[in-house]
Amino acid sequence: MISAHGFGDPGKMKEYHYTGPVEHRFSPYAFNGGTVLAVAGEDFAIVASDTRLSEGYSIHSRDSPKCYKLTDTTVIGCSGFHGDCLTLTKIIDARLKMYKHSNNKSMTSGAIAAMLSTILYGRRFFPYYVYNIIGGLDEHGKGAVYSFDPVGSYQRDTYKAGGSASAMLQPLLDNQIGFKNMEGVQHVPLTRDKAVQLVKDVFISAAERDVYTGDALRVCVITKEGINEQTIPLRKD
């Protein structure tokens, strides 16, 4: 936690020559890496994350998935600073229970997204360093993905990648799921099996090029029957 690495932009090279005396302060944030992805289909949603927990040059754990089940129809993926991820998911769980007890029903995905936005903004001046993506089914049974920034700005998408490899994965998803930047291609709606296969391929590519992504991939497929989880190994180096 005391390393200054989590301080600047993750991924930027540290300067190795002497630039003068540098004052090191305690930073309450650290960057633990990891990538999260969510895809919404016609009647399903997929939330996937890698399971590597790293800090600086070390790997703390190879089995720390970043998808957390909230309700029977919603899964959240959180990447960034692991401490804030844990606290945030505890707060969300507690708020879900409170809602269930006072309203006698579970929160819908849209409601969870709106609530998370206000939770994150409540810490506007000392933010949770977490990139969240919520995936689930909305009230009509259609897939829904809500993506957030660390201070609570959110919107509903069809697909979104977040975390350390997000800049690499998002263009690939734009092309393969959104059919963008291609000419003369037929827009085929995404089936569940094709989507799962695409997610696996996308993470394999991410593990190749991003040092913070790897070890294993946890895929949660949300349908009206329930949440189905699979774990697929990725490269461990």
Next chain:
Amino acid sequence: MALQELCNFQDIFQDSITTLCSSVPFGRKTGCDYVSGLPFSNRTNLFNFFTPVAEYLDESPIQFGQISTIQSSSAISSQDSILSSLAVPTSLPLASSQSVPLPFPMSHGTTTLAFMFQGGVLAAADTRSSCSGLVACPASQKILPIHSHLVGTTSGTSADCALWKRILARELRLYQLRHGRRLSTSGAAKLLSHMLHPFKGTELCVAATLCGWDGGEVDGGAKTDLSGRRETTKSQMTDLEKTSLAETKTQSSASITGGQQCSARKRVSLSGPSLCYVCSDGTRLQGALFSVGSGSPYAYSILDQGVRWGLTVDEATSIAREAVYRATHRDAYSGNCVDVYHISSKGWIRRSREDLKEEYYREKERQERRERQDVTPPE
């Protein structure tokens, strides 16, 4: 419980008991529905922000609120104050500086514009939300409807804009319920400006233009206005309401018809399109034409050339589109699509979002045709 202390949990729980238990999901918005049920707010304590105990009170005023997200040279609260702040997260004074430098950038950069003309108010914006070099979202919504006759364009940090618009929408709805009439655009601008004032000096960044149609229909509006006023005399009133009521009472005669005539006269003069610019640094301006954001200089040049009071709706729409298109062409932080909203006496109407990529190709074709025409005559 440690978790309760850590996360302001008790406050949230208490607040949710005192406020109404109906929480409307964010997505459901008809003409007059408003988002309600923000859990961390009640009448006395609108905002329950957790802020770290900063040493800003000891710092010199010049360093107050100066945030450096890049280097470690800015003053950071020491380990002691961080630990003490984690142990006692009570609601601290709102105007405290960001003492912890953020490890991530926030979204900025945009082109939004709005202008008045004889057909109402037109607002247009691009849809790119960028985050220090990366396009965080190519399809964000920068024009947010607040109620059926008021729309706000947003510029600055998108989280700030989205949340403050929600709070403004809630406050306007409460005003409407208490006073029986909609608050005017300049009133809404004043409200927003005063709500943002405690955060002056922090890195909150909101630059919004509120575009609305005030007053509504003269005949129907006056009647409901009067009935609303009668109701408010029975209910509790604040000082402001009392003085405004006293004013109108002294102006009008005791009879209701006299009051109706007076209010009708008042309504006509105050109704119509209205445009206000509000900024988180405290600026509040009323005007006929505004453009905000990193692409605003390019938009201003197009707008100054073409905007007149007598434009038709189609002409105004095409000027607004053209201005955003030119700005997106030249400004790196603006791009993707353009949203156009038109506010008239009947409310706001949204044109379908248009991808500017197509416009760019059409422009290229037009240029090629023009070049070919230039080449052929001399021959």
